[in-house]
Every structure is written in C-alpha cells, then in structure tokens.
Amino acid sequence: MSDDAIGFAAVAGMVAACRDDWTLDSFDRVEQGTDFVARVACSTPNGEQRAVLKATIAEWMTPEIARAEPRLFERIGRETAIPVPEVYGFVDRHAEYPTPFYLVEECPGENLEGRPETLAPAARERVLREAGEHLAALHELGEQPRFGQVGVSDGELAILPTDHDADSERELFRAGVDETCDALADGTAFPDYADEPQRFADLAEPLREALHARADALTEPEPPRYCHWDYRYGNLLLDPATGETTAVLDWANLSVREPAHNLAKVEAHLLDPGGNDSEARARELRALFRDSYESARDGWAFTPAKRDRMETYLLKCRTEAMACLPLWLEDATPREKAKREREHREYVREYL
Structure with a gap:
C-alpha cells in the first residue's frame, strides 16, 4: 500500500490495531521522510490523546529491521536517559495494512533539519x-x-x-x-x-x-x-x-x-x-x-x-x-x- 492510498479508514484501523480502546478523530500526514508518518488525534477512555503513527512503506527497509524501532524505544527509554517517545502499541504483521507500524507519544520540540x-x-x-x-x-x-x-x-x-x-x-x-x-x-x-x-x-x-x-x-x-x-x-x-x-x-x-x-x-x-x-x-x-x-x-x-x-x-x-x-x-x-x-x-x- 502506497502512502497515497493510506486514508482515514486505514489510519483508523492501524490505530485500533495498536490500541483497541482508541478511536481516531483526525490525522495530519507528516510529509518529510520515506515512510508513512501521521500525527493523530484520538478519543480514549482517558480523554483526547495525541500521538504519532508510523508505518514502514520504504522499499529499501526490510521488515526485520523496521520491527526493531518500537522495541528499541522501549529499551532505550527503560535503560538510559536518552529522550525517546513512549510506545503505545505496535504491530509486526497485518493482513490489510503496511507493516510494521506503531503508535507512540507525540513529543514536544521542533525538527531543525537544515536550520x-x-x-x-x-x-x-x-x-x-x-x-x-x-x-x-x-x-x-x-x-x-x-x-x-x-x-x-x-x-x-x-x-x-x-x-x-x-x-x-x-x-x-x-x-x-x-x-x-x-x-x-x-x-x-x-x-x-x-x-x-x-x-x-x-x-x-x-x-x-x-x-x-x-x-x-x-x-x-x-x-x-x-x-x-x-x-x-x-x-x-x-x-x-x-x-x-x-x-x-x-x-x-x-x-x-x-x-x-x-x-x-x-x-x-x-x-x-x-x-x-x-x-x-x-x-x-x-x-x-x-x-x-x-x-x-x-x-x-x-x-x-x-x-x-x-x-x-x-x-x-x-x-x-x-x-x-x-x-x-x-x-x-x-x-x-x-x-x-x-x-x-x-x-x-x-x-x-
């Protein structure tokens, strides 16, 4: 599935696959990068929650390597003081959506690439x-x-x-x-x-x-x-x-x-x-x-x-x-x- 084909229904489905008690309200695609990345706003049992959804779609990235990222977020966050996003959920394989994909905390700060x-x-x-x-x-x-x-x-x-x-x-x-x-x-x-x-x-x-x-x-x-x-x-x-x-x-x-x-x-x-x-x-x-x-x-x-x-x-x-x-x-x-x-x-x- 190309990034152009990933619409509201697909993003909602990926969010639910990561957290079955979350419902997608809206999302904004992040244009930078070679993967599908979106900022999402969701309704949860604890109120509105903002997060980031990432799905690997770059052909050069093998699934075995891409699957490591959310697990590394968890280990680095647990064992070091390096600031990384909290992981809300991840999926290694799925019959309908591009995998792997994961849902993580939306961290504050700006990307100053080139600036x-x-x-x-x-x-x-x-x-x-x-x-x-x-x-x-x-x-x-x-x-x-x-x-x-x-x-x-x-x-x-x-x-x-x-x-x-x-x-x-x-x-x-x-x-x-x-x-x-x-x-x-x-x-x-x-x-x-x-x-x-x-x-x-x-x-x-x-x-x-x-x-x-x-x-x-x-x-x-x-x-x-x-x-x-x-x-x-x-x-x-x-x-x-x-x-x-x-x-x-x-x-x-x-x-x-x-x-x-x-x-x-x-x-x-x-x-x-x-x-x-x-x-x-x-x-x-x-x-x-x-x-x-x-x-x-x-x-x-x-x-x-x-x-x-x-x-x-x-x-x-x-x-x-x-x-x-x-x-x-x-x-x-x-x-x-x-x-x-x-x-x-x-x-x-x-x-x-």
Whole structure:
C-alpha cells in the first residue's frame, strides 16, 4: 500500500490495531521522510490523546529491521536517559495494512533539519553536549557479541547479519567504501534524483584507493556496541529556545559497530560541511561534543589511535555525503549544489 492510498479508514484501523480502546478523530500526514508518518488525534477512555503513527512503506527497509524501532524505544527509554517517545502499541504483521507500524507519544520540540543556524550559540552548544551524552549512554549498554544490524528475530531484538560477508570493523569499512565509491562512479547513490550523475565520478577510484590504504593502517578497533547511525538534526526534536533535545528519533537503522565510527558519523551530521560555521567555531563545537562524550564514559579516553581512526571514518563519511548529495540537496538550487561540490572537493583533496 502506497502512502497515497493510506486514508482515514486505514489510519483508523492501524490505530485500533495498536490500541483497541482508541478511536481516531483526525490525522495530519507528516510529509518529510520515506515512510508513512501521521500525527493523530484520538478519543480514549482517558480523554483526547495525541500521538504519532508510523508505518514502514520504504522499499529499501526490510521488515526485520523496521520491527526493531518500537522495541528499541522501549529499551532505550527503560535503560538510559536518552529522550525517546513512549510506545503505545505496535504491530509486526497485518493482513490489510503496511507493516510494521506503531503508535507512540507525540513529543514536544521542533525538527531543525537544515536550520541549525537558527539556534542561538548557547543552544547549539547544548545540542552538541547532549549528543555526546546520548551516544555515551547508548554505547554504555555494553559490548555486543558481533557486528551487524539490529533487527527482530523470533519477536525479540537481535543482531542480524549485514549485507556484506564481513565479521570485523575493518572488513565492514572496506565493504562500505566499495559500495560508496561504486555509487560515485555509477551516478551517485540516488541516480533518480541526480541532475549531474557524474558530478564526482572522477574521484571514485582515487577515493577508493585512499580509503583502502587507510584501512590497511587502521589500528585495532574497539569491540562492537550499539550505534545510532543517523543522529542528525532531522531525527531530533529540539526546544529552539534552549537547544534541549526533547526526543531522539529514527532507531530503525541501529548498527553494531565500534564507537569511534559512530562518533565520526554523528560529527559529520551535526557539524554540517555546508553550514556557516567558521573553522574556529567548528573546532569549538567538535571539542564540546568529544569532551561531553568522554566525560560521560568512565575510564574511556580519546587516545591518539582513536582520533586517527575517527579521521579515517570522517573521510568515509564525507565520501558518503558526496554520494548522497542528490537526495540531501534535492530542493537546492544548481548554485547551492555547486557550492557543496566545491566544499566536498576541497575537503578530500588533501587525502588524495
């Protein structure tokens, strides 16, 4: 069922499947994202209740992985101080509606995707400090038995095999490099969105060579832990006045990797290479993020080896940003895309 076909009757049915004592009164579709998400108003035994309904309709998201999100909300909410929505109910399989789907609390706050510059300096700093604390809390859930992706097996959270035949951070890194560089060479990771498919094709092989060489030189990674792979402004709800993070969303892509790789990925998201920060300001925010993380993990420190691995991971993150440019800048002008291209090329030049 496409999102266009999901009308009032379907939304009402999904709400009732999650909570049989709730009745849908109205709903508003949230346009952002690749899944069906709606804010719903319902009549309940305790009066009117507002909530959020999400149904997975993106073809690239497997049900085994998507089913993990409400279960992760429950575990993260129970075992950490990371703010996540309360879960009202979820359904893994249904004969009529797209699954999985779930019903959760509607949290306060605003999505500031593409607008972090609207935050006051102190509020922006709070976002970075809390990001460090949240990742530390996630990683402190403990070492995991193997690398992979978090999903659901036999109704329980489990670590699923990856798409790659790899059982170490180094092997997964290499596989990710090849996948990304292949995308750059073939017309980016999102050719349907690309107005210039060959924008970075000339850099595909030089970047592949540089990243594989850096993989050879990687020091031994830490054991794998849960990693939120998409911790960015688009998946945060914030108090725009204070910068307080009121909810961390999108847990359907939780990976099991080494913490330094997760830290690099989040730095790449929150310190947007296309933002308006000066180099000095970016260094200041990076230091806030890293100091916050380090302070929240007892006995953990940013050693030279970890910093070196993060630099390699950050180069890979930049390569991924190049491959994703058509989607991430879908609504940008040609001039804005060209500006971002120049920024990416300038960044990778020193590594090639």
